[in-house]
Structure formats: C-alpha cells, structure tokens
Amino acid sequence: MSFDAENKNYWENLRKGEKQALFALYNNTYSHLLRFGLKTCANDELVKDCITQLFLQLWNKHKQLNPVTNVTAYLFTALKHQLLDQLEIEQKIHSAIDNLAAESFGQELSYEDIIIQGQHDEEQKHRLQLAMKMLTPRQMEIVRLKFFEGLSYDQIAAQTSQSVKTTYNTIYDAIKILRKHLK
Amino acid sequence: MNFTDYTVEDFVCDESFQRFCLEDPVADYHFWNNWITSHPTRKETIEAAKQLVLILSAQQGGRLTHLQHLKDGVERHDFLQAAIGNTSSRTARWKYWAAAAILGMLLGTAWLINHTTTPLTPLSQEKSNIISSGAIPRKSMVLPDGTTVVLRSNSALTLAPEFNKTNRQVTLTGEAFFEVSMHSGFPFTVHTTAMDIKVLGTIFNISAYPNTTITEASLFKGKIAVQIADPSTPPVILMPNQKIAIGNIKPYSISTLAADPVSHKATEIAWVRNRLEIENEPLATIAVKLGKWYGIPIQFADSSVKQYRYSGTFESETIWKALDALQLSYPFSFKMVDSTIIISK
Numbered sequence: 320m321s322f323d324a325e326n327k328n329y330w331e332n333l334r335k336g337e338k339q340a341l342f343a344l345y346n347n348t349y350s351h352l353l354r355f356g357l358k359t360c361a362n363d364e365l366v367k368d369c370i371t372q373l374f375l376q377l378w379n380k381h382k383q384l385n386p387v388t389n390v391t392a393y394l395f396t397a398l399k400h401q402l403l404d405q406l407e408i409e410q411k412i413h414s415a416i417d418n419l420a421a422e423s424f425g426q427e428l429s430y431e432d433i434i435i436q437g438q439h440d441e442e443q444k445h446r447l448q449l450a451m452k453m454l455t456p457r458q459m460e461i462v463r464l465k466f467f468e469g470l471s472y473d474q475i476a477a478q479t480s481q482s483v484k485t486t487y488n489t490i491y492d493a494i495k496i497l498r499k500h501l502k
Numbered sequence: 503m504n505f506t507d508y509t510v511e512d513f514v515c516d517e518s519f520q521r522f523c524l525e526d527p528v529a530d531y532h533f534w535n536n537w538i539t540s541h542p543t544r545k546e547t548i549e550a551a552k553q554l555v556l557i558l559s560a561q562q563g564g565r566l567t568h569l570q571h572l573k574d575g576v577e578r579h580d581f582l583q584a585a586i587g588n589t590s591s592r593t594a595r596w597k598y599w600a601a602a603a604i605l606g607m608l609l610g611t612a613w614l615i616n617h618t619t620t621p622l623t624p625l626s627q628e629k630s631n632i633i634s635s636g637a638i639p640r641k642s643m644v645l646p647d648g649t650t651v652v653l654r655s656n657s658a659l660t661l662a663p664e665f666n667k668t669n670r671q672v673t674l675t676g677e678a679f680f681e682v683s684m685h686s687g688f689p690f691t692v693h694t695t696a697m698d699i700k701v702l703g704t705i706f707n708i709s710a711y712p713n714t715t716i717t718e719a720s721l722f723k724g725k726i727a728v729q730i731a732d733p734s735t736p737p738v739i740l741m742p743n744q745k746i747a748i749g750n751i752k753p754y755s756i757s758t759l760a761a762d763p764v765s766h767k768a769t770e771i772a773w774v775r776n777r778l779e780i781e782n783e784p785l786a787t788i789a790v791k792l793g794k795w796y797g798i799p800i801q802f803a804d805s806s807v808k809q810y811r812y813s814g815t816f817e818s819e820t821i822w823k824a825l826d827a828l829q830l831s832y833p834f835s836f837k838m839v840d841s842t843i844i845i846s847k
Contacts, residue, residue, distance in 0.1 A: 322615050327819050331763075338576060339829070339833065339834075339835040340835075341572075342569065342572070342573065342829070342833055343835075345572060345835045346527050346565070346569065346833055347527075349567075349568075350524070350526070352563060354562070355563050357560050358563075361560065363561035363564075364561060365560070367564060367568050368631070370568070371568055371572045371575065374572050375572065375575045375576065375579065378576050378579060379579060413619050430560075434557060434558060434560045437557075437560045437561050438557070441632045442621060447557065462558060465520075466520070466557075466558035466559045467558070467559060467560055467562075468556065469524070469559075469562075472517065487515060490608070491511055492517055494510075494511045494514045494515060494554065495511050497554065497558075497695060498510060498511060498550075498554070502556075
C-alpha cells in the first residue's frame with residue numbers, strides 16, 4: 320500500500336473511532352509533518368507540540384470528520400493553521416508569521432537557517448554557522464537530503480545521478496569537515 | 503559489521519544508526535540499545551555521533567516521547583468526555599457521583615482509564631450471567647459496560663439481570679480487580695456478603711472469599727462508598743490508597759495500602775500484576791506468556807505482527823495495559839471478540 324493509501328486507510332478507521340488508527344497515522348506522518356513545520360519555523364519543540372495538538376484535535380472531533388481525498392495534504396494544511404495560531408499567540412517569530420501568512424507560502428527557510436536556528440546555545444550556533452561555511456554547495460545539498468529529508472543513500476544517488484559510493488564519500492567528507500570545526 | 507572500530511564519522515554516516523537517533527518507527531532499537539550498553543567505552547563516540555545526527559536533522563528525533571504525550575492527552579480527553587457526558591443522567595444520586603468524580607479530578611487525582619485504547623467488544627449478555635475462574639490463577643474479561651475485571655482463582659462474579667440495561671450490579675465471591683468504565687448511566691455496585699461497594703469510574707480490588715472471615719476492599723484510583731451489611735452503620739467513603747477490612751475489628755478498620763518495597767506498588771494486588779521481563783522476544787511468544795498469566799486466549803489475525811521483537815521489563819495490572827505498553831514500540835491493534843483478544847496489524 321502506498322504512503323497516501325495507508326494514511327487514507329488510517330483516516331477512515333479514525334473516523335470510526337479507532338484510537339489505534341490515530342496513533343498509526345501519527346507514526347506514519349510524524350517526520351513529514353515535522354520537516355514541513357521546520358521549514359517555516361525552526362523551533363523544533365514548538366512544531367512537535369503543534370503536531371501533538373493537531374492529533375488531539377483530530378481525536379476530539381473524530382465523529383465529525385469528513386472523508387478526505389488527500390489525507391497527507393489535509394494534515395499539512397491543518398498543521399500550517401495550527402502553527403499560525405500558535406505563532407500569533409506567542410508573537411515571537413515575526414518573520415515566520417510573515418512566511419506563513421504570505422499568499423504563496425513559498426518563502427521557506429534554508430536548510431542552513433533551520434539547523435542553526437534550532438541550536439539554543441549561542442556559542443554552538445556560531446560554531447555551527449562557521450562550520451557550515453566550510454562545506455561546498457554540493458556537500459551541503461547532499462547532507463540536507465540525507466539528514467533533513469531523510470533519504471537513503473540509494474535515493475540520493477538516483478536523484479543526483481552519481482554512484483552510491485560517491486554519495487557516501489561526499490557525506491563522509493562533509494561530516495569530517497563539520498566535526499573538525501565543531502570541536 | 504564490526505562497529506567496534508567505528509569512528510564518530512562512521513556512525514554518523516551509518517543509516518541504521520541514523521534511524522535509531524531519529525526514533526524512526528522501523529529503527530532497530532533492540533540492537534543499538536544492546537550495543538551501547540555492551541560497549542561502555544564507546545559511549546563518548548556514540549554521544550558525539552548522535553549529537554551530530556540530531557543537529558543535521560534539525561532535531562527531528564523525539565517521536566516516542568511525543569507519541570506518549572499524545573496518548574496521555576487522548577486519555578485525559580476521553581476521561582473528561584466521560585465525566586461530562588455522565589452529568590446529564592437522571593438520578594440525583596448519579597449526579598452526586600459524577601460531581602464527586604469531577605471534584606476528584608480538579609483536586610488532581612490521576613484518573614486514567616488505561617484499557618480504552620482499543621474498542622473492546624464485551625461479553626455478549628446472553629452468554630453467561632455467572633463468570634467463574636475455577637482453578638486457573640487469573641481470568642480476564644470485559645463486562646458489557648466496558649468494565650474490565652480480573653478474577654482470582656476460585657472466584658465467581660454474577661451479573662444482575664438486565665446488567666447495563668437498567669443497572670450495573672454484580673455480586674462477587676472470591677477476589678477480583680476492577681477497572682470500572684464510566685461510559686454508562688448507571689452506578690456500578692459490587693455486592694459481597696459483608697458489604698456493598700458503589701463506584702463511579704475507579705480502580706479497586708475486592709477480596710471476599712466465603713471461607714475466610716475477612717472481607718477487604720482496596721482502592722487505587724477514584725472514590726468508592728462502602729455500605730457494610732449491618733444497616734445501622736452509615737456508608738464509609740474510601741479515598742485512593744486506602745483499604746477497608748471487615749471481620750476482625752468491629753465494625754470495620756481503615757488502613758493505608760502497604761507498598762511493595764521493590765515495585766512501590768500495593769501488595770494487595772501483587773496477585774494480579776505480571777512482572778514481564780522480555781529479552782528480544784517476538785510478539786508471538788510474548789502473547790502466549792501474557793495469555794497464560796492473565797487467563798485469556800490471544801489470537802493473531804495477521805502473522806506479520808508475530809515477528810515484532812521487544813525487549814524490556816514492565817508491570818501491568820491488566821492485559822490491556824500490557825498490550826498498550828507494547829504498542830509504544832511497534833504499532834499494532836487489538837480487540838476483544840467473544841472473550842478472546844485478537845491482535846492484528
């Protein structure tokens with residue numbers, strides 16, 4: 320069963336009141352929703368809380384839920400609204416509110432911004448910023464695909480038309496550079 | 503693969519290690535937890551590698567912690583719904599119990615009905631009005647109103663006629679552990695020869711074997727009212743972690759539950775608790791153990807689930823709690839059909 324078909328199946332069972340379907344849907348979509356949220360708001364704790372809230376609301380109103388053709392897209396939109404509400408309440412991250420409220424919803428944070436903003440310690444933030452500057456654009460892109468998008472070496476190799484071995488070595492070298500500058 | 507020579511870079515680049523750090527649903531938790539405990543000298547390397555994976559993923563881990571938050575939230579929500587739903591009931595007495603329940607909640611009493619994660623199909627009404635355990639050490643069941651009961655050996659529970667239709671009255675001889683469901687409009691009453699116990703949603707244990715002189719009720723969560731058989735004695739309200747005993751001291755004695763020094767759980771229900779220690783065992787084997795302990799048959803609707811492997815130690819009062827705990831690692835579902843638990847994907 321495809322990812323979307325699985326989610327649709329969980330959705331239908333959730334509408335029937337199956338609590339286990341709620342948790343299964345959560346497990347299946349967690350990393351996707353988290354990445355989606357992080358692109359507009361680099362505060363991982365906030366995004367994770369919003370995801371929990373979103374699923375609690377689904378459970379709260381599961382009897383009133385309608386059939387949905389694209390469950391994944393529905394969840395993304397719902398998370399977007401959840402984040403918007405949360406950010407408005409907190410009035411903290413103004414640039415992110417602008418990003419989210421923008422008609423296009425296109426202005427995503429760069430990978431570099433996301434991981435740097437995710438650091439709470441100022442010193443660590445600074446060191447990470449310097450270390451990331453040592454990577455070539457190609458290394459940065461492949462590191463992003465591997466660690467942020469969660470793709471496998473095989474998938475990255477296919478996407479970038481290079482061998483799995485080269486992909487692995489590119490990441491290995493990048494990690495070595497980062498390690499050296501983060502110490 | 504020989505991980506002992508791995509550098510920080512090697513670990514960071516390893517896909518299985520990445521899944522473990524990010525708490526991916528398909529990660530090999532058992533392997534990595536084991537490897538880490540059996541290689542204490544590599545602790546620093548592992549820590550450094552894990553840190554790096556988390557930084558580069560923008561802290562995408564934490565799924566299991568947050569899943570637990572979600573589960574807690576769902577249970578609190580269901581509890582609240584049940585408490586609010588019940589206040590619209592007819593009788594004044596019922597309103598009193600519902601109000602007591604809400605008050606108890608406001609006071610911070612932890613009221614969790616743990617077995618409700620999966621919709622359970624209870625025993626059919628016609629099948630039996632008397633449920634007895636016979637010689638087996640424990641027998642688990644779900645009553646038509648959703649209440650879960652574990653009967654100790656040589657015990658019997660009789661459901662009153664029209665149970666869950668016009669009343670929720672049961673009569674107990676022997677010993678039983680109850681988790682009373684609140685999804686019903688009638689107060690739940692347990693009759694024994696020495697006393698009657700009236701409850702809303704609560705967790706308690708009653709020991710009322712006919713051949714002993716002492717009858718005891720131990721309360722773990724919620725509130726119960728005990729009416730002693732002698733009608734001149736007014737009802738006694740029991741608070742959580744209290745026990746009432748009738749038989750040795752007249753008219754009764756109330757004491758605090760004695761906690762087990764090791765598990766910190768009450769010794770009164772040591773008979774029902776299963777301390778399950780699992781070391782990388784498949785669900786098929788675990789189900790056999792659980793079924794034997796709690797006295798309930800378990801079947802698999804889906805054989806792929808049988809292969810899920812688990813490690814860990816946990817203690818649970820009911821089989822539903824035990825299965826809930828297992829579900830945290832791998833998602834599977836279970837339901838009750840005709841006094842049998844069916845596990846499926």
